[in-house]
Amino acid sequence: METIIPPAPPVLLPIAGSAAAFPARRVYCVGRNYADHAREMGHDPDREPPFFFQKNADNLLPPGKDFPYPPRSSDVHHEVELVVALRSGGIDIRAEDALEHVYGYAVGIDFTRRDLQAEAKKAGRPWTAAKAFEHSAPISALTPATAIGHPASGGIWLKVNGEIRQQGDLAQMIWTVPEIVAELSRLFTLAPGDVIMTGTPAGVGAVVRGDVVTGGVDGVASLSVKII
Numbered sequence: 001m002e003t004i005i006p007p008a009p010p011v012l013l014p015i016a017g018s019a020a021a022f023p024a025r026r027v028y029c030v031g032r033n034y035a036d037h038a039r040e041m042g043h044d045p046d047r048e049p050p051f052f053f054q055k056n057a058d059n060l061l062p063p064g065k066d067f068p069y070p071p072r073s074s075d076v077h078h079e080v081e082l083v084v085a086l087r088s089g090g091i092d093i094r095a096e097d098a099l100e101h102v103y104g105y106a107v108g109i110d111f112t113r114r115d116l117q118a119e120a121k122k123a124g125r126p127w128t129a130a131k132a133f134e135h136s137a138p139i140s141a142l143t144p145a146t147a148i149g150h151p152a153s154g155g156i157w158l159k160v161n162g163e164i165r166q167q168g169d170l171a172q173m174i175w176t177v178p179e180i181v182a183e184l185s186r187l188f189t190l191a192p193g194d195v196i197m198t199g200t201p202a203g204v205g206a207v208v209r210g211d212v213v214t215g216g217v218d219g220v221a222s223l224s225v226k227i228i
Contacts, residue, residue: 011057059136065135082170086192113130212227
C-alpha cells in the first residue's frame with residue numbers, strides 16, 4: 001500500500017558472529033529489580049511487585065555510536081542492564097516456559113534524565129521524558145542463547161573512565177528473566193522482536209560530556225560509549 005510519507009525504517013540490532021540482524025519491536029524496562037538499587041532510590045524491594053515502563057525501539061543506540069548528552073537536563077545517570085531479546089511471544093506465558101521465547105541476550109545502558117525523573121515523581125507524572133529520549137538505550141550486539149544458554153548468574157558491571165561504578169550479579173535480580181517475561185505477558189501481548197531491559201544494580205550516577213562509559217555482563221557481552 002502506498003503511504004503518504006516514507007515509513008520509518010526498521011530498528012535492526014546486530015547479532016554477534018552473524019551477518020543477520022534482529023528487528024526490534026518494543027522496548028520494555030523493569031524498574032528497581034535489584035534490591036540494593038531499590039534501596040539507594042529510597043524504596044523497599046521486599047514490598048514491591050515488578051513494575052514496567054517503556055522506551056521506544058528507535059531509542060536503541062547500536063554499538064560503535066556515541067551518546068549525545070540530551071537537552072533539558074543537567075543530571076543524566078547511567079544504569080547498566082542485562083537485555084533480553086524475544087524470538088516469539090504470546091499472552092499469559094508460564095514462567096517455566098518463558099525461556100523458550102528468548103532469542104538471546106545483550107548488555108544495555110538505560111541513560112536517565114534523573115532531574116526530569118525526580119520532577120515527574122514529585123508531580124505523580126509519567127517518566128517518559130526522563131527515559132524515552134533519543135539514543136537513551138545503548139546496546140551491544142546480541143549473543144544468541146544457543147551460544148551461551150540462559151544466564152541466571154554472573155557479574156554485571158559498569159565503569160566510567162576506567163573507574164568501577166556499578167558491580168553486581170545477575171543472581172541478585174529480584175525478579176528473574178522467566179518471571180519478568182511471564183509477568184509482562186499478563187499485561188501486554190509479547191511478540192518476536194520485543195526487547196526487555198531487566199533492571200540495574202546499585203551504583204548509578206551522573207555522566208558528563210567526554211566520559212567513556214563501559215558496561216558488561218560476564219559471559220554475555222560488553223559495550224563502550226563516549227558521551228559527547
